[in-house]
Amino acid sequence: MQSADSYSTYSYLFLLLLPLLLLIFLRPHQKNRNKAPPRLPPGPWRLPVIGSLHHLINKPLAHRAMADLACRCGAPDVMYLQLGEVPAVVISSREAAREVLKAHDVTFASRPMGLSMRAMAHEGLGIAFSPYGHRWRQLRKICAVELLGAARVRSLRAAREDEAARLVSAFAAAAGSSESCGEPVNVSTRVAAFVADSVLRAIVGERFRRRDEFLEVLDEGLRSVKPGTSLGDMFPSSRLLCAISSTFRKDREFHRKITELVNCAIEQHQERKAAVAGDDDSIGDKDLLGVLLRIQKEGGGPDFHLDNGTLKAVVLDLFGGGSETTGTTLLWTMSELMRNPAVMQKAQAEVQHVLQGKERVTEDDLTGLKFLKLVIMETLRLHAPTPLLMPRECTEQCNILGFDIPQGALVLVNAWSMGRDPKYWDQAEEFKPERFEQVDVDYKGTYFEYIPFGAGRRMCPAIAFAEANMVLALAALLYHFDWQLPSGVSPSELDMEEDMGITVRRKRDLYLCPTIRVPPHVSS
Numbered sequence: 341m342q343s344a345d346s347y348s349t350y351s352y353l354f355l356l357l358l359p360l361l362l363l364i365f366l367r368p369h370q371k372n373r374n375k376a377p378p379r380l381p382p383g384p385w386r387l388p389v390i391g392s393l394h395h396l397i398n399k400p401l402a403h404r405a406m407a408d409l410a411c412r413c414g415a416p417d418v419m420y421l422q423l424g425e426v427p428a429v430v431i432s433s434r435e436a437a438r439e440v441l442k443a444h445d446v447t448f449a450s451r452p453m454g455l456s457m458r459a460m461a462h463e464g465l466g467i468a469f470s471p472y473g474h475r476w477r478q479l480r481k482i483c484a485v486e487l488l489g490a491a492r493v494r495s496l497r498a499a500r501e502d503e504a505a506r507l508v509s510a511f512a513a514a515a516g517s518s519e520s521c522g523e524p525v526n527v528s529t530r531v532a533a534f535v536a537d538s539v540l541r542a543i544v545g546e547r548f549r550r551r552d553e554f555l556e557v558l559d560e561g562l563r564s565v566k567p568g569t570s571l572g573d574m575f576p577s578s579r580l581l582c583a584i585s586s587t588f589r590k591d592r593e594f595h596r597k598i599t600e601l602v603n604c605a606i607e608q609h610q611e612r613k614a615a616v617a618g619d620d621d622s623i624g625d626k627d628l629l630g631v632l633l634r635i636q637k638e639g640g641g642p643d644f645h646l647d648n649g650t651l652k653a654v655v656l657d658l659f660g661g662g663s664e665t666t667g668t669t670l671l672w673t674m675s676e677l678m679r680n681p682a683v684m685q686k687a688q689a690e691v692q693h694v695l696q697g698k699e700r701v702t703e704d705d706l707t708g709l710k711f712l713k714l715v716i717m718e719t720l721r722l723h724a725p726t727p728l729l730m731p732r733e734c735t736e737q738c739n740i741l742g743f744d745i746p747q748g749a750l751v752l753v754n755a756w757s758m759g760r761d762p763k764y765w766d767q768a769e770e771f772k773p774e775r776f777e778q779v780d781v782d783y784k785g786t787y788f789e790y791i792p793f794g795a796g797r798r799m800c801p802a803i804a805f806a807e808a809n810m811v812l813a814l815a816a817l818l819y820h821f822d823w824q825l826p827s828g829v830s831p832s833e834l835d836m837e838e839d840m841g842i843t844v845r846r847k848r849d850l851y852l853c854p855t856i857r858v859p860p861h862v863s864s
């Protein structure tokens with residue numbers, strides 16, 4: 341009896357405590373259930389393991405493929421993709437770009453350090469790949485104040501003008517007379533050589549003796565290196581995939597070769613300095629390597645030492661970042677001008693008017709070339725050389741226009757699709773430089789529908805440097821020559837196919853027939 345009683349007492353107690361027990365046991369579970377799952381941005385359907393990769397396979401022009409996907413899956417602002425193991429978001433509207441690059445700038449101020457980025461940066465991290473923080477801030481300051489600021493760009497003017505004159509001579513040697521149109525000339529190789537010489541001269545202080553090799557390595561690298569697209573980038577936890585990734589090996593090989601050339605550039609600079617000035621440091625500040633070596637000697641900055649690995653990585657950023665972007669833009673500009681003869685005529689008329697019979701184009705003449713600058717702006721709208729900017733990383737979960745962006749997500753901003761979005765631009769696909777006369781827009785990172793140089797803390801620090809080279813070269817080409825397409829090619833048929841590597845450049849070289857309009861000055 342007693343035991344039956346106690347049984348019923350225990351049962352009674354148990355029944356009484358049951359709700360409490362349930363509450364205790366289920367609470368953590370309940371808590372998880374109450375927590376709303378993250379509201380990811382819309383995106384295309386995903387498969388197990390590979391996520392969204394099947395939507396991008398066989399679509400090498402990622403900026404176009406992503407714009408198309410964003411449109412098809414109803415993600416006009418932010419799209420979610422799962423690239424293997426890596427969460428990624430693609431930003432395609434001005435509003436979303438403003439949120440990422442301005443309102444939450446710090447959260448998105450780092451670059452993802454995937455497998456290929458590590459391969460490209462193995463000697464040490466320069467400006468472009470450094471994680472956001474004290475080290476990057478010190479490097480950026482050096483870049484903005486010492487290397488690429490307006491005063492420094494001005495101080496490199498003589499070398500630029502000399503290289504522009506050589507570019508003109510190279511075309512003049514191959515040009516036809518005013519009576520007969522000459523043979524088609526490879527504009528791509530000559531423009532690439534001009535930009536490389538101008539940038540390398542700014543860095544080394546004189547023409548780099550291994551310039552041809554530099555151009556070869558750069559060309560080969562730009563065709564084969566596609567950062568962020570190796571299997572190892574998409575499945576970072578798989579050692580096997582990382583080990584067998586051929587893209588990774590190519591990235592590494594490219595990096596090895598280009599680093600060897602950087603070492604050679606530093607040696608050449610040191611030899612020259614020793615020959616010209618012995619130990620006199622003042623000569624150093626005439627070129628970018630000299631500036632960097634002086635800063636290294638002075639110690640770097642607060643809590644920061646510019647060690648050799650970092651110095652080389654910075655030179656590499658200038659080496660690689662400087663030439664390809666500028667050259668690509670110049671070639672797209674010439675291509676668009678050939679496809680739009682009325683615009684070419686207007687730009688040439690302005691150049692002829694401003695230069696008025698001079699023998700040589702100098703930078704004194706460039707301030708008056710307002711329309712020419714709009715031509716370059718319009719080219720950058722349609723052909724941003726880095727159409728997805730440079731990748732950013734979301735360093736803590738963040739809400740963008742009502743969507744949760746997971747921590748660690750790769751963030752790509754589609755500057756190319758915004759540049760062509762009819763929401764922002766009338767006749768968006770047309771090449772009409774005049775549009776910038778009517779709208780108050782520039783590319784300094786405040787008009788988020790137009791950001792070929794990026795925006796926010798990590799935007800390109802070299803706008804002045806790039807502009808100086810582009811405007812000078814273009815003015816010289818339009819002043820000294822008339823340009824025709826090879827016979828049988830009409831403007832609308834000009835090949836404009838793109839090739840994606842580190843930049844989006846012309847797939848095939850541009851061939852044009854120059855005839856001399858104003859004979860260039862030949863120095864005795």
Ligand code: HEM
Pocket residue numbers: 467468469480657658659661662663665666669724725726729730731792793794795796797798799800801802803805806
């Ligand atoms: C038409 C010419 C150029 C274009 C369109 C261009 C575009 C860009 C873009 C889109 C970025 C990434 C911005 C972002 O993440 O928001 C960038 C970064 C960078 N660019 Fe340029 N660039 C050009 C020329 C140059 C030149 C001539 C140099 C050097 C001589 C250069 C050096 C750099 C560096 C060092 C960074 C990394 C900045 C950082 O991460 O803090 N760029 N550029």
